[in-house]
Amino acid sequence: MTTFDSTKRSLPELLKDITTGKTQLPDFQRGWVWDDDHVQSLLVSIARSFPVGAVMLMETGGEVRFETRPVEGIDPDSVTKEAVCLVFEKVNTGGVQLSVFELITASYAAEGYNLRDDWFGSDIRDVPSRKARFEEHELLRDVQSTDLLQAITLLQTRERKLEDLKAGKMGKQVRPVSAKRASVLDLPLDAYRRWADVVEKGFVEAAYFLKGECFFSRRELPYATQLVPLAGVMTLLGNRWREPRIHTKLSRWFWSGVLGELYGGSVDTRIALDLEELMDWLNDGTELPRTVIDASFDPTRLESLRSRNSAAYKGINVLILRKGAEDFFWKGNIQALDQQGVELDIHHIFPRTWCEAQSIPPRVYDSIINKTPISARTNRMIGGDAPSVYLARLQDHKQVQLDDAAMNTLLEGHRIPAATLRADDFDAFYQQRKHRLRTGELLATTFHFTSHPSRLCY
Numbered sequence: 001m002t003t004f005d006s007t008k009r010s011l012p013e014l015l016k017d018i019t020t021g022k023t024q025l026p027d028f029q030r031g032w033v034w035d036d037d038h039v040q041s042l043l044v045s046i047a048r049s050f051p052v053g054a055v056m057l058m059e060t061g062g063e064v065r066f067e068t069r070p071v072e073g074i075d076p077d078s079v080t081k082e083a084v085c086l087v088f089e090k091v092n093t094g095g096v097q098l099s100v101f102e103l104i105t106a107s108y109a110a111e112g113y114n115l116r117d118d119w120f121g122s123d124i125r126d127v128p129s130r131k132a133r134f135e136e137h138e139l140l141r142d143v144q145s146t147d148l149l150q151a152i153t154l155l156q157t158r159e160r161k162l163e164d165l166k167a168g169k170m171g172k173q174v175r176p177v178s179a180k181r182a183s184v185l186d187l188p189l190d191a192y193r194r195w196a197d198v199v200e201k202g203f204v205e206a207a208y209f210l211k212g213e214c215f216f217s218r219r220e221l222p223y224a225t226q227l228v229p230l231a232g233v234m235t236l237l238g239n240r241w242r243e244p245r246i247h248t249k250l251s252r253w254f255w256s257g258v259l260g261e262l263y264g265g266s267v268d269t270r271i272a273l274d275l276e277e278l279m280d281w282l283n284d285g286t287e288l289p290r291t292v293i294d295a296s297f298d299p300t301r302l303e304s305l306r307s308r309n310s311a312a313y314k315g316i317n318v319l320i321l322r323k324g325a326e327d328f329f330w331k332g333n334i335q336a337l338d339q340q341g342v343e344l345d346i347h348h349i350f351p352r353t354w355c356e357a358q359s360i361p362p363r364v365y366d367s368i369i370n371k372t373p374i375s376a377r378t379n380r381m382i383g384g385d386a387p388s389v390y391l392a393r394l395q396d397h398k399q400v401q402l403d404d405a406a407m408n409t410l411l412e413g414h415r416i417p418a419a420t421l422r423a424d425d426f427d428a429f430y431q432q433r434k435h436r437l438r439t440g441e442l443l444a445t446t447f448h449f450t451s452h453p454s455r456l457c458y
Helices: 011-020 036-047 081-091 100-109 115-120 130-135 145-166 181-185 189-212 227-242 244-259 268-282 290-294 311-321 334-339 352-357 376-382 387-396 404-413 418-422 426-438 441-446
Strands: 344-348 371-375
Touching (some): 100 115, 115 130, 130 189, 145 181, 145 189, 145 227, 189 244, 227 268, 244 290, 244 311, 311 371, 334 344, 334 371, 371 376, 376 387, 387 404, 404 418
Antiparallel strands (some): 344 371
């Protein structure tokens, strides 16, 4: 008897079975993903009698038990778990590609575990949502199910490697620590159940660490990918990450990844290496993690940082904010105002209109050297005027009333050289602020620079 059968059924018959409940979706099937264009194209194809592909139907029963109404008269031993998982992956890889989470959901469903309920929750089955718990933390609101699975896979494969070494295995006999897709798809259900709750706590500890580094909103985070190894390390460390010596090393590793721009693109290999090497280093090892070794920051990179979406741009902006940079108009530091809902953004210090009038090219005036976070109210008061003009206007405002010394203190909090700004000397300001940014506390201690000042040429 063959396990699979290919047959033709009419569309009205299929629709009737769906409406009567004879044909249902298994719990592991993902939710609706088609947009209106996909639906419209399907209807047009049906109306014109074009081929529209196949519909896979699985009879209930056998080794696998899904939460769906059984069909009468079916041999309960006719379907195996392996067949379910293989066919589900092969058939569903057309169209909108399945995610790792969706494939593992199908695999775990064949073992009687509902991964969708664990992540999204279920009111019907009274299962709390893990995703909702992540969203209680601002910095974890965009954590995906695949991030959790990848972090668990890191720890499960690390545990497996340690067991191989303990058993005396050598060379290729030792299975590696891995965060690759194939390894995540091989994650056993028992490993997921054992690690899921503690890794969730690891992500929460990672959020606490990031707050300590002065990241308070999700949009400020340079790399979502760096959260995975960070959460894995936090899971293994527990409260030890708060120890000064360990915290210093952890901070150096984190900022090396950010300012060295090492966590963009495909980073599965780096994630696995960092978990191993960082843990060894934190546990009194002498070898630096690869990310710390690979990190470099050319001072001229400051001149080309123009996109606020780049990791280094976000990182440097937070380094400015963590020193308590305050707004030029509203009373309060920028991060406190941000948490209060005050409209903020990163704006030009020498306004664009003024720079263009001086024939300064966008590649120069749009760099991070000429930008700083301020409120929308301050930016409107700055307008397109020269600094000497808008500073006087800000200081003389009846609700501000600051003398030069007080305003200079605010400027210095943004690493802005007050004298050259007041003199409207863009070239001197540019060189001085670049020097101040690259010699800031964290940049100076994380990287070693060679001094080679550049000359502005328009």
